[in-house]
Amino acid sequence: MAATAADSATPTISAADTTTHLADLKHDAVEEPSSSSKSEEKIASEIEIGNLTINESNNKFFHDPESSNIKTITSGETPYASAFTFEELNLLPELLKGLYVEMKYEKPSKIQAISLPMILNPPYLDLIAQAHNGSGKTACFTLGMLSRIDPKLKAPQAICICPTRELAIQNLEVLRKMGKYSGITSECEIHTGKKQTIRPPITSQIVIGTPGTIGHRIRANKLSLSYLKILVLDEADHMLAEDGFKADSVHIMDKIRCVNPQCQVLFFSATFNVTVKEFAAKIVKGNHNQLFVKKEELSLQSVKQYKVNCPDELAKVMVIKDRILEFGERVGQTIIFVRTRNSAMTLHRTLVEIGYDVTTIQGALKQEDRDKIVKEFKDGLTQVLISTDLLARGFDQDQVNLVINYDLPVKHNHPTEPDCEVYMHRIGRAGRFGRKGAVFNLLCGDADEMIMTKIKTHFGTEIEEVPDWRNEEDFVVALRSAGLL
Numbered sequence: 001m002a003a004t005a006a007d008s009a010t011p012t013i014s015a016a017d018t019t020t021h022l023a024d025l026k027h028d029a030v031e032e033p034s035s036s037s038k039s040e041e042k043i044a045s046e047i048e049i050g051n052l053t054i055n056e057s058n059n060k061f062f063h064d065p066e067s068s069n070i071k072t073i074t075s076g077e078t079p080y081a082s083a084f085t086f087e088e089l090n091l092l093p094e095l096l097k098g099l100y101v102e103m104k105y106e107k108p109s110k111i112q113a114i115s116l117p118m119i120l121n122p123p124y125l126d127l128i129a130q131a132h133n134g135s136g137k138t139a140c141f142t143l144g145m146l147s148r149i150d151p152k153l154k155a156p157q158a159i160c161i162c163p164t165r166e167l168a169i170q171n172l173e174v175l176r177k178m179g180k181y182s183g184i185t186s187e188c189e190i191h192t193g194k195k196q197t198i199r200p201p202i203t204s205q206i207v208i209g210t211p212g213t214i215g216h217r218i219r220a221n222k223l224s225l226s227y228l229k230i231l232v233l234d235e236a237d238h239m240l241a242e243d244g245f246k247a248d249s250v251h252i253m254d255k256i257r258c259v260n261p262q263c264q265v266l267f268f269s270a271t272f273n274v275t276v277k278e279f280a281a282k283i284v285k286g287n288h289n290q291l292f293v294k295k296e297e298l299s300l301q302s303v304k305q306y307k308v309n310c311p312d313e314l315a316k317v318m319v320i321k322d323r324i325l326e327f328g329e330r331v332g333q334t335i336i337f338v339r340t341r342n343s344a345m346t347l348h349r350t351l352v353e354i355g356y357d358v359t360t361i362q363g364a365l366k367q368e369d370r371d372k373i374v375k376e377f378k379d380g381l382t383q384v385l386i387s388t389d390l391l392a393r394g395f396d397q398d399q400v401n402l403v404i405n406y407d408l409p410v411k412h413n414h415p416t417e418p419d420c421e422v423y424m425h426r427i428g429r430a431g432r433f434g435r436k437g438a439v440f441n442l443l444c445g446d447a448d449e450m451i452m453t454k455i456k457t458h459f460g461t462e463i464e465e466v467p468d469w470r471n472e473e474d475f476v477v478a479l480r481s482a483g484l485l
Contacts, residue, residue, distance in 0.1 A: 133428025
């Protein structure tokens with residue numbers, strides 16, 4: 001891999017005989033639905049990777065605040081140089097084509113520039129990586145998996161485990177889009193709710209799924225670990241937390257290590273508390289690399305955070321209906337986060353009764369219903385989605401500009417202690433990839449005020465107050481300040 005200069009160097013990819021720019025390419029290569037049209041295939045087939053040049057403006061697809069400081073801790077004797085262009089990573093032309101044509105990337109984001117050389121170069125050390133929401137973490141491990149596959153070997157070589165089926169499906173969509181021209185096979189292993197039938201062993205080269213289903217496939221000897229090169233835990237802090245999927249994750253890792261001790265392990269998340277961080281460092285192999293961002297820098301600069309003091313529950317409902325959603329329809333889609341399934345159902349019923357059209361997702365729904373609700377929201381068919389923390393992590397939808405915390409997140413069995421990690425993931429659903437966004441935290445009583453104060457102190461972030469929950473103009477001012485009106 002070519003060595004690079006300082007982080008301030010200007011990236012350049014050029015060919016002497018071409019004037020083709022990605023800015024022009026974006027208008028020609030249309031965003032593709034699940035089934036490609038012949039014209040789109042023709043466009044893609046005519047593009048030569050060597051003839052692409054990079055628009056040197058800032059990469060607008062990711063949120064890379066200039067003040068962000070990613071702390072790097074490396075092990076061993078391998079020197080790593082940041083990659084300012086994807087070409088410096090010595091990627092196959094088919095993967096470059098996927099990055100530029102399908103993903104429409106221009107250059108690596110900061111987390112990609114730092115982490116990808118660590119992932120892709122021998123001795124393939126394990127990595128614990130934390131970075132801002134919307135900074136391109138998914139592309140890091142997706143490209144890492146695609147790059148390590150031997151296309152001639154028809155066997156599982158990479159596994160990505162996610163805490164929810166929604167995130168697993170989303171990651172598979174990203175992987176298939178990025179790897180469209182590679183010929184690499186992939187599949188999603190999630191619980192479908194259907195009766196299990198006898199099935200052949202998995203031959204797909206990349207497998208993405210949830211811990212329960214992945215574990216079941218391994219125990220049933222349907223998912224071979226013999227050729228595995230890379231294991232990814234997405235939302236790793238939750239995957240390794242006591243109240244998350246720690247037992248499942250450790251069991252899977254132990255099975256892999258018994259069969260294939262050289263398998264590279266990647267932990268990715270926007271948050272890592274001290275306990276999980278220390279545990280993660282213990283279970284990876286001896287020499288490993290780490291990337292971390294200070295918690296004070298995690299709050300997205302493009303997302304304005306507000307608190308609204310409400311006298312009672314009905315006032316919270318009226319704020320949503322008459323003060324926020326009335327404007328929300330003009331500025332994008334909205335996700336309303338609640339604490340429990342009962343709260344989700346109650347709020348849904350209340351908003352529908354007073355004439356609002358909303359959809360709701362929570363863990364008790366049938367799998368096919370959850371998939372349908374997510375698809376409709378992603379397709380823009382619905383504007384307002386009520387959700388438990390099922391969609392707090394990793395859920396990407398570019399048009400979400402508003403997040404409402406109807407209930408503040410608290411730690412399990414500790415109703416006065418905020419779950420700061422979940423809060424950060426929730427607000428990260430707004431303003432994805434550097435877009436403008438706003439978060440309204442609806443408070444009701446002294447307990448909520450205390451929780452909000454603890455969140456503000458934890459992150460050292462600015463959370464402004466909307467002076468009067470009854471005053472429409474106060475919300476207009478807030479949305480204008482957030483750049484949404």
